[in-house]
Amino acid sequence: MSNANTNAAGDWTQVDPKVRRRILSHTPEMMVVEVEFAPGGYGPPHAHPHLQSTYVKSGSFDFTIEGEMRTIREGDSIIVPSNAVHSCESAGGGGLIDVFSPAREDFLTP
C-alpha cells in the first residue's frame, strides 16, 4: 500500500473564494477528495479522463453532466463518465465526497 493511503486528511486547497478541497486518501489508482462549497459556490464546466463519483455529504447541488442537469441532495450520488463535461453549483452550500480513478495527479502538485 502506498504511504499516501492514510486516514489523515490533507490540507485544504482554496480553489476559488467559495470552493475548497482536500485530499482524504489516495493511491495512484484512486483518490478520495472532500469538496466544500460556500453558498453560491460554482464549479464551471470541465472534463477529465478520470472516472468520478460524487456523493453528497451535506447540502444540495445542481449537477450538470453533458448538458443534463439534476439536483442531488444529502445522501445522493452520481457518476461522471470519463471525459464527460460536467459542472456543479450550490445555491445554499454544502459538501461533496468525490472519488476519482485513477488519482488526480494534478491535485497532488502544488
Added chain:
Amino acid sequence: MSNANTNAAGDWTQVDPKVRRRILSHTPEMMVVEVEFAPGGYGPPHAHPHLQSTYVKSGSFDFTIEGEMRTIREGDSIIVPSNAVHSCESAGGGGLIDVFSPAREDFLTP
C-alpha cells in the same frame, strides 16, 4: 449515461443479520454503495479485482487490508487496492460509502 446512474437509491440488501447494503448509483465503470453495520457487524476477509474506496459516513471501523489494521472514523477514508484481502468490523456500528471501479456486477444480480 446509463439509466442506472440516477440519484434514486436502490433497495437494501441484507448481507447478514448485522450488515446491509444498497446501491446509490452505478455505471459499468463505477458503483457507489452504502453499507450499514449494526453494532458488532463484521465483513470477513475477502478480495476482488475491483478498486475500492471506503468513506466513513458515521461510526468507527477496524479496517484490515493485507494484514494491516487501522481504525477509521467518521470523515476518514481508505483505498483498497485491486485483489487486496480486506475485512472490516464495527464494535459500535456505523455507515460506509464504498466506491468500486469497475462496478460490482455481482451486486446487481439478485
